[in-house]
Amino acid sequence: MRLPKLSSPAALRRAGVLGMNQRNGGFIAQYNRREHYPRVDDKLTTKRLAEEFGIPVPQLYGVVERQHEVNRLAELLAPHDQLVIKPSQGSAGKGILVIMGRDGDSYLKPSKEALSLTDIRRHVNNTLSGLYSLGGRNDKAMVEALIQFSDAFEGFSYQGVPDVRVVVFRGYPVMAMMRLSTEASDGKANLHQGAVGAGIDLITGRASAAVQFDRPVEHHPDTGRALAELVVPQWDELILLATRCYEMTEIGYLGADIVLDRERGPLLLELNARPGLAIQIANQTGLQPRLERIEQLSRRDHMMMQAEDRVAFSRREFGGKP
Numbered sequence: 001m002r003l004p005k006l007s008s009p010a011a012l013r014r015a016g017v018l019g020m021n022q023r024n025g026g027f028i029a030q031y032n033r034r035e036h037y038p039r040v041d042d043k044l045t046t047k048r049l050a051e052e053f054g055i056p057v058p059q060l061y062g063v064v065e066r067q068h069e070v071n072r073l074a075e076l077l078a079p080h081d082q083l084v085i086k087p088s089q090g091s092a093g094k095g096i097l098v099i100m101g102r103d104g105d106s107y108l109k110p111s112k113e114a115l116s117l118t119d120i121r122r123h124v125n126n127t128l129s130g131l132y133s134l135g136g137r138n139d140k141a142m143v144e145a146l147i148q149f150s151d152a153f154e155g156f157s158y159q160g161v162p163d164v165r166v167v168v169f170r171g172y173p174v175m176a177m178m179r180l181s182t183e184a185s186d187g188k189a190n191l192h193q194g195a196v197g198a199g200i201d202l203i204t205g206r207a208s209a210a211v212q213f214d215r216p217v218e219h220h221p222d223t224g225r226a227l228a229e230l231v232v233p234q235w236d237e238l239i240l241l242a243t244r245c246y247e248m249t250e251i252g253y254l255g256a257d258i259v260l261d262r263e264r265g266p267l268l269l270e271l272n273a274r275p276g277l278a279i280q281i282a283n284q285t286g287l288q289p290r291l292e293r294i295e296q297l298s299r300r301d302h303m304m305m306q307a308e309d310r311v312a313f314s315r316r317e318f319g320g321k322p
């Protein structure tokens with residue numbers, strides 16, 4: 001299926017494409033309770049919750065919360081050649097610093113650009129003062145392990161770790177996409193930074209259509225690899241992990257970002273209570289009919305289902321339909 005031209009809202013609605021107002025009013029407002037937001041709006045809280053719940057996450061090396069702790073940054077970083085520094089309340093890839101290795105006293109970014117300890121301190125100071133965070137509020141800087149991505153993604157992602165976004169509605173995985181970093185996206189797999197989004201079939205984990213900056217693409221823009229060859233390994237495990245985030249957060253309309261570590265397998269990177277709508281473009285199909293299908297389930301049906309059953313239901317209903 002091809003979506004109609006983006007310029008016609010009426011045509012999009014007929015094709016079942018969920019718009020921003022419907023998403024906010026019809027789904028987020030109805031299914032996401034305010035008091036549950038803190039579980040996902042702060043990555044440190046999410047990480048701790050996930051650990052309690054037995055959902056694997058990238059290892060936390062440390063947290064910098066106060067300005068004076070910035071002086072001890074060198075000690076915190078010393079044991080790790082590779083790491084990621086990120087704002088606890090950031091979004092869309094802002095303020096995420098990926099360090100791939102060292103060269104003497106320098107820290108190397110994915111692009112091989114060298115940063116000094118002073119550069120890193122400045123970055124962390126900026127992070128604490130809220131430069132990258134929601135509403136510019138003061139924030140914490142998390143230092144965590146760098147994900148070592150699976151060989152299966154070689155050539156599909158340029159200098160960055162790809163992630164899989166799964167939209168989970170009332171505990172049912174309804175749509176998935178893989179986000180592949182590009183030269184433009186600087187080691188991050190966020191679409192707004194220029195990553196490629198590839199729709200992923202719920203049954204097989206295989207890519208269907210792909211987009212960059214909302215335009216269809218067939219090959220990775222930097223590596224030239226054909227995106228149709230992309231298959232996500234450990235897909236069953238990954239989709240189940242995303243689904244279990246519903247029990248963990250009780251958030252009805254949820255976006256789960258999952259990465260695949262070569263050794264540890266699928267790990268939860270972060271959760272989002274207001275996931276973006278571009279996943280529909282990447283999949284060339286609308287969310288609305290799928291969400292309605294889930295809404296039709298009786299309360300009893302719904303209560304009976306375990307995470308495994310809900311995955312099976314979604315695959316049956318929504319899988320294999322590019």
Ligand SMILES: Nc1ncnc2c1ncn2[C@@H]1O[C@H](COP(=O)(O)OP(=O)(O)O)[C@@H](O)[C@H]1O
Pocket residue numbers: 058084086090091092093094096098144145146147160161162163181187188189190257269270
């Ligand atoms: N621990 C990590 N290892 C490698 N890459 C990471 C790591 N954390 C984040 N990234 C990269 O940054 C992107 C955005 O990270 P995420 O934690 O989802 O924050 P945001 O809220 O800004 O989207 C990821 O898709 C990934 O490409």
Ligand SMILES: [Mg+2]
Pocket residue numbers: 092093257270
């Ligand atoms: Mg993210």
